[in-house]
Amino acid sequence: MGSTLGGAETGQKTDNWTLIKRLLRFAWQFRTRCLLVIVLQSLILCLTIGSVNLAGVAIDYLKVHLTGSGDLVWPLGIEPPPGTDPFHVILGIGLCVGLFAILRAILEYYNELSRSLLIHVDIVLRLRGLVYEKMQRLSFRFFDKNASGTLINRVTSDVQSTRAFIDQVVVQVFVMSVSLIVYLGYMLSYHVPLTLACLVTTPILAYASTWFAKKLRPNYLKNSELMDRMVLNFSESMQGIQMIKGFALEKLREKDFEEQTQAVRNKRQEIFWLTSNFAPFVGGLTQINLIVLLAYGGYLVIQGQLPLGTGLVAFAALLQQFSNQVANLAGIADSVQQSLTGARRVFEVLDAPVEIQSPENPVPLEKIQGEIRFEDVTFGFDPDRSILRNIDLEAKPGQIIAIAGATGSGKSQLMSLIPRFYDPEEGRVLLDGHDLREIDVKTIRRNVGIVFQENFLFSNSIAANISFGNPSATREQIEKAARIACAHDFIMAMPNGYDSILSESGSNLSGGQQQRLAIARAVLLEPSILLLDDPTAAIDPETEHEIMAAIDSAISGRTTFIVAHRLSTLRRADQVIVLDRGEIIQRGHHNELMQQEGLYRSAVQLQAIDPDSMALIAEAERRQR
Numbered sequence: 001m002g003s004t005l006g007g008a009e010t011g012q013k014t015d016n017w018t019l020i021k022r023l024l025r026f027a028w029q030f031r032t033r034c035l036l037v038i039v040l041q042s043l044i045l046c047l048t049i050g051s052v053n054l055a056g057v058a059i060d061y062l063k064v065h066l067t068g069s070g071d072l073v074w075p076l077g078i079e080p081p082p083g084t085d086p087f088h089v090i091l092g093i094g095l096c097v098g099l100f101a102i103l104r105a106i107l108e109y110y111n112e113l114s115r116s117l118l119i120h121v122d123i124v125l126r127l128r129g130l131v132y133e134k135m136q137r138l139s140f141r142f143f144d145k146n147a148s149g150t151l152i153n154r155v156t157s158d159v160q161s162t163r164a165f166i167d168q169v170v171v172q173v174f175v176m177s178v179s180l181i182v183y184l185g186y187m188l189s190y191h192v193p194l195t196l197a198c199l200v201t202t203p204i205l206a207y208a209s210t211w212f213a214k215k216l217r218p219n220y221l222k223n224s225e226l227m228d229r230m231v232l233n234f235s236e237s238m239q240g241i242q243m244i245k246g247f248a249l250e251k252l253r254e255k256d257f258e259e260q261t262q263a264v265r266n267k268r269q270e271i272f273w274l275t276s277n278f279a280p281f282v283g284g285l286t287q288i289n290l291i292v293l294l295a296y297g298g299y300l301v302i303q304g305q306l307p308l309g310t311g312l313v314a315f316a317a318l319l320q321q322f323s324n325q326v327a328n329l330a331g332i333a334d335s336v337q338q339s340l341t342g343a344r345r346v347f348e349v350l351d352a353p354v355e356i357q358s359p360e361n362p363v364p365l366e367k368i369q370g371e372i373r374f375e376d377v378t379f380g381f382d383p384d385r386s387i388l389r390n391i392d393l394e395a396k397p398g399q400i401i402a403i404a405g406a407t408g409s410g411k412s413q414l415m416s417l418i419p420r421f422y423d424p425e426e427g428r429v430l431l432d433g434h435d436l437r438e439i440d441v442k443t444i445r446r447n448v449g450i451v452f453q454e455n456f457l458f459s460n461s462i463a464a465n466i467s468f469g470n471p472s473a474t475r476e477q478i479e480k481a482a483r484i485a486c487a488h489d490f491i492m493a494m495p496n497g498y499d500s501i502l503s504e505s506g507s508n509l510s511g512g513q514q515q516r517l518a519i520a521r522a523v524l525l526e527p528s529i530l531l532l533d534d535p536t537a538a539i540d541p542e543t544e545h546e547i548m549a550a551i552d553s554a555i556s557g558r559t560t561f562i563v564a565h566r567l568s569t570l571r572r573a574d575q576v577i578v579l580d581r582g583e584i585i586q587r588g589h590h591n592e593l594m595q596q597e598g599l600y601r602s603a604v605q606l607q608a609i610d611p612d613s614m615a616l617i618a619e620a621e622r623r624q625r
């Protein structure tokens with residue numbers, strides 16, 4: 001799906017006009033349905049004027065019939081045959097008004113239908129699709145910077161606000177302009193000075209609308225921010241419900257949520273206060289017009305300069321319609337501000353640069369051997385603080401590289417550079433001798449199996465979870481992967497075996513079972529490279545050996561990077577890398593490292609190779625030095 005909203009405003013605050021031009025370009029693709037809505041609304045308008053005019057004709061006819069004086073102008077020159085019974089004439093006009101009303105009702109039905117399709121089917125689905133598709137392509141840095149609350153809001157309520165620009169601004173402005181022109185034209189054709197006198201309040205109205213729009217803008221922005229916070233709080237509370245209950249913090253979280261809801265409520269109230277004050281103000285101003293009409297128009301009728309029915313009465317009805325349209329200004333100004341705030345936030349997502357992209361001409365790689373090399377790699381989240389510094393390392397195909405180090409020393413970040421979740425700031429990472437930036441991103445990721453400390457499982461069948469990376473995998477392939485990951489037996493013990501449906505996030509499985517499914521998922525890809533980021537960290541010691549058995553069979557024949565704190569894994573590794581504050585401070589086989597003085601030997605001797613203990617030992621050693 002290509003972005004039709006694309007523009008050059010990336011990363012910078014766009015002014016309202018640029019935003020409006022861009023929204024109009026977006027609206028252009030819905031021109032047919034917009035046009036249909038406009039045509040229907042215009043026909044409804046014509047019928048309204050027709051009815052008003054016919055009612056005026058009926059009054060004038062009665063007046064002429066009763067007083068025997070005055071002129072009567074029949075619409076389109078169609079007049080009843082001479083000698084027709086006056087009652088039949090009035091009845092005929094009444095039937096025409098009734099027919100117009102039926103036609104109007106039919107058109108209003110189609111108008112409502114077209115508007116709903118335009119809004120809910122065309123615009124909202126299209127916009128949501130664009131935002132969702134873009135979010136799938138965005139790199140990790142984007143998600144590091146944007147909390148999930150703001151992202152959820154951008155896909156949901158901001159998209160809704162943005163679409164308001166089309167149906168509540170573009171279409172409404174058009175309909176309002178056409179109505180105003182037609183009403184004005186009709187009124188001017190009857191009496192120019194009276195029309196001008198009736199519009200004396202218009203400049204005040206225009207000024208007030210601008211003031212109102214300016215007042216609303218910051219309020220809508222703040223409202224979106226407060227909503228983001230509220231949604232984030234809610235989604236975190238749902239995800240961390242176990243933790244909240246475990247610490248008996250329900251009341252505290254409830255209070256937090258209530259405060260945030262209250263803040264949203266207060267902001268909304270401010271907005272409602274503004275809008276509900278503006279609407280009666282506009283209504284009041286338009287009533288002044290009616291007073292002018294009655295005084296001046298009444299005088300003209302008495303003087304015989306204006307017909308009563310098609311003049312004063314029709315004028316009053318049209319002025320009322322005119323005023324209703326003008327009163328819409330408040331709603332339109334409100335929609336403009338709301339939709340521009342939403343659109344700005346939607347465009348921020350659509351314009352966010354996709355940092356990690358495949359090159360235009362990627363190097364063709366037939367078969368990946370799995371050789372990984374880091375050459376003088378430096379990496380950080382912000383330019384002033386490097387997380388990894390001057391990393392050089394090499395893993396030959398099929399080798400096991402164990403990574404040990406204190407908590408926060410950069411173990412996970414080092415691994416995250418291999419599937420190109422991030423690019424290094426300096427230096428390069430090579431796969432089979434090619435810089436990762438020269439290889440197609442999909443090729444890299446299909447050849448890298450990853451098992452994290454905690455893995456996300458979808459509320460789908462076990463088979464679908466295992467074949468997540470390759471949905472077309474056969475049942476045999478899925479079972480083979482599950483057997484390698486030592487998961488087959490527990491899966492078969494479940495009521496529906498591989499077709500058993502997992503609860504949200506796999507919560508009906510134990511931690512060890514979840515990890516084994518994650519290993520099966522990684523193995524199914526038959527990757528040349530396996531990244532195991534401390535897969536036993538969140539597992540109790542009893543289950544740990546089951547996971548280790550799964551890992552042992554999974555890593556055979558693959559280049560494996562494993563964050564490890566088990567001696568057996570470290571001994572088995574071809575190379576152990578010891579990280580401290582983003583730098584490799586020791587490297588070599590376990591036996592070699594045990595010959596050297598340093599953090600590794602101290603940690604092994606104290607049987608404290610886990611990241612927390614290594615952090616303490618590293619700190620103690622630094623103090624000694």
Ligand SMILES: Nc1ncnc2c1ncn2[C@@H]1O[C@H](COP(=O)(O)OP(=O)(O)OP(=O)(O)O)[C@@H](O)[C@H]1O
Nearest residue numbers: 144381387405406407408409410411412413414611
């Ligand atoms: N998204 C992020 N934005 C900014 N800093 C980050 C981000 N992710 C990690 N860091 C920082 O990078 C450093 C290294 O983190 P990393 O997760 O690689 O450590 P680790 O050695 O794997 O730790 P642990 O053993 O606790 O898992 C830490 O100081 C951490 O605060």
